[in-house]
Amino acid sequence: MQSTERLLAGPALDGRAESLAEHTRRIGDLPDVPAGQMLTALEATGLLGRGGAGFPVGKKWRAIAEQSGGTPVVVANGAEGEPESAKDRVLMAHRPHLVIDGAILAARTLGADRVELYLGREHTTAVAAMKRAVEQRPKRERSMLHVVEAPIGYVAGESTAVVHYVNSKDARPVTTPPRMSERGVRNRPTLVQNVESLAHAALVARFGPDWFREAGRGRNRGTALVTIAGPVQHEGVAEIELGTTLAELVELAGGLTSTPQAVLVGGYFGTWAPVEAAWNVPLEPESLKAAGLTFGCGLVRILEARACGVDYAARIMDFLAAGSALQCGPCKFGLADLAAASGRVAAFGAKRDDLHDIDRWTGLVTGRGACRHPDGAAQQMSSALAVFADDFASHAQHRRCLAAAVVAGGRQ
Amino acid sequence: MSSAEPKLKIDWVACNGYGVCEAAAPDLIVLDDWGYPILPDGVVPRELMGQARKAINDCPMVALAWESKATETGGRLGRLRLGRRRGRE
Numbered sequence: 001m002q003s004t005e006r007l008l009a010g011p012a013l014d015g016r017a018e019s020l021a022e023h024t025r026r027i028g029d030l031p032d033v034p035a036g037q038m039l040t041a042l043e044a045t046g047l048l049g050r051g052g053a054g055f056p057v058g059k060k061w062r063a064i065a066e067q068s069g070g071t072p073v074v075v076a077n078g079a080e081g082e083p084e085s086a087k088d089r090v091l092m093a094h095r096p097h098l099v100i101d102g103a104i105l106a107a108r109t110l111g112a113d114r115v116e117l118y119l120g121r122e123h124t125t126a127v128a129a130m131k132r133a134v135e136q137r138p139k140r141e142r143s144m145l146h147v148v149e150a151p152i153g154y155v156a157g158e159s160t161a162v163v164h165y166v167n168s169k170d171a172r173p174v175t176t177p178p179r180m181s182e183r184g185v186r187n188r189p190t191l192v193q194n195v196e197s198l199a200h201a202a203l204v205a206r207f208g209p210d211w212f213r214e215a216g217r218g219r220n221r222g223t224a225l226v227t228i229a230g231p232v233q234h235e236g237v238a239e240i241e242l243g244t245t246l247a248e249l250v251e252l253a254g255g256l257t258s259t260p261q262a263v264l265v266g267g268y269f270g271t272w273a274p275v276e277a278a279w280n281v282p283l284e285p286e287s288l289k290a291a292g293l294t295f296g297c298g299l300v301r302i303l304e305a306r307a308c309g310v311d312y313a314a315r316i317m318d319f320l321a322a323g324s325a326l327q328c329g330p331c332k333f334g335l336a337d338l339a340a341a342s343g344r345v346a347a348f349g350a351k352r353d354d355l356h357d358i359d360r361w362t363g364l365v366t367g368r369g370a371c372r373h374p375d376g377a378a379q380q381m382s383s384a385l386a387v388f389a390d391d392f393a394s395h396a397q398h399r400r401c402l403a404a405a406v407v408a409g410g411r412q
Numbered sequence: 413m414s415s416a417e418p419k420l421k422i423d424w425v426a427c428n429g430y431g432v433c434e435a436a437a438p439d440l441i442v443l444d445d446w447g448y449p450i451l452p453d454g455v456v457p458r459e460l461m462g463q464a465r466k467a468i469n470d471c472p473m474v475a476l477a478w479e480s481k482a483t484e485t486g487g488r489l490g491r492l493r494l495g496r497r498r499g500r501e
């Protein structure tokens with residue numbers, strides 16, 4: 001199958017950013033769309049936010065356009081703390097002007113006078129490309145664009161943490177309310193929007209909602225950036241039509257290089273599924289939800305048959321426990337205990353109650369924090385418990401890994 | 413408290429797991445493995461309103477409150493009170 005390139009259309013993705021001159025020559029200037037018309041257009045696209053939570057973009061913009069709590073601020077969220085996701089940094093490194101167009105468009109539509117470009121400090125190529133792109137913009141735009149380099153950390157990209165950092169250099173989530181749409185950066189109404197979502201908006205301003213909906217097969221339409229990782233010929237970022245199946249995405253990535261057993265969809269807050277169950281599921285929020293999966297940040301991580309799912313899930317748990325902001329008890333202590341227990345199971349040193357406790361604690365930490373960090377961590381682990389159930393049991397009871405048996409048996 | 417359907421909510425950043433709420437409202441609140449309160453899912457029954465009020469008033473971190481908007485002001489006033497307590501430490 002062919003990829004459907006919109007955000008990534010244009011020059012090859014070779015590490016070089018498209019300049020403002022090239023960008024404008026290719027797709028023209030950002031048109032001046034009246035605010036009301038832009039909001040209606042965005043709502044008509046049905047575009048869902050691409051940072052992970054999937055909130056409708058049009059609805060989010062309208063909520064801010066319609067309040068009266070002062071001049072709004074726009075934050076382009078390019079923190080991308082997902083270790084295996086690369087789509088935001090690839091987009092910013094190659095098409096920085098599409099992201100900036102989207103942020104300027106949001107500012108115009110909402111009447112904002114300030115744009116914060118919140119970029120993950122460790123993504124040095126993307127940061128450099130965005131900074132250079134800002135310098136290429138006309139002076140009236142440049143004066144409203146501010147680059148903020150975000151600290152490294154999974155939770156630093158969570159939207160209340162983003163606002164907290166911009167305000168006071170503390171990238172920890174805060175207890176909502178007040179809602180950011182009412183009082184965010186500098187106590188002003190604030191739009192925190194993922195950079196991919198902004199880039200889509202920049203194209204919708206040019207080509208309209210009908211054009212946007214020409215791509216895609218399911219209820220949610222348009223294209224999406226995804227990151228495919230695991231045993232495929234070409235790991236990395238691809239732009240797909242929403243509704244593309246995992247099978248087609250794997251084909252696009254050059255095919256499998258070894259036998260797969262399971263797939264993690266949506267990121268480290270996402271959900272595991274056996275590969276055969278997910279193989280023909282359309283990668284589109286509604287179809288994924290019906291299959292018990294989430295689109296999240298668009299990560300598709302395939303696990304080989306010879307790799308240990310118990311160990312993989314435990315390592316993710318460990319990473320997320322270390323990434324806790326340590327503000328809320330159930331997250332601080334619960335994720336640490338979950339990481340320790342799953343680590344023991346993975347390393348064949350399970351205590352008697354470990355499996356039972358892991359199952360119980362995933363329920364116990366859910367919904368009990370200022371942000372959704374514990375919820376996401378629990379979702380990953382509880383789906384791993386279900387998908388790798390036999391291997392968890394084998395690890396705990398027989399001190400034996402079923403994936404290792406695959407290798408020994410030469411079945412891969 | 414004006415809401416017809418009183419529910420409890422917790423400020424997880426503020427809560428330090430002292431467990432005072434469980435002592436004040438043993439029929440309403442249990443503590444988890446780490447000493448943090450598990451609140452009832454739904455509405456606080458009329459006969460347990462007294463326990464709920466005591467739990468809210470007794471929380472040393474002013475982390476427990478009514479969920480309804482009408483009482484959010486109470487939460488903010490509570491924060492001022494917390495400031496004074498800290499000053500005495």
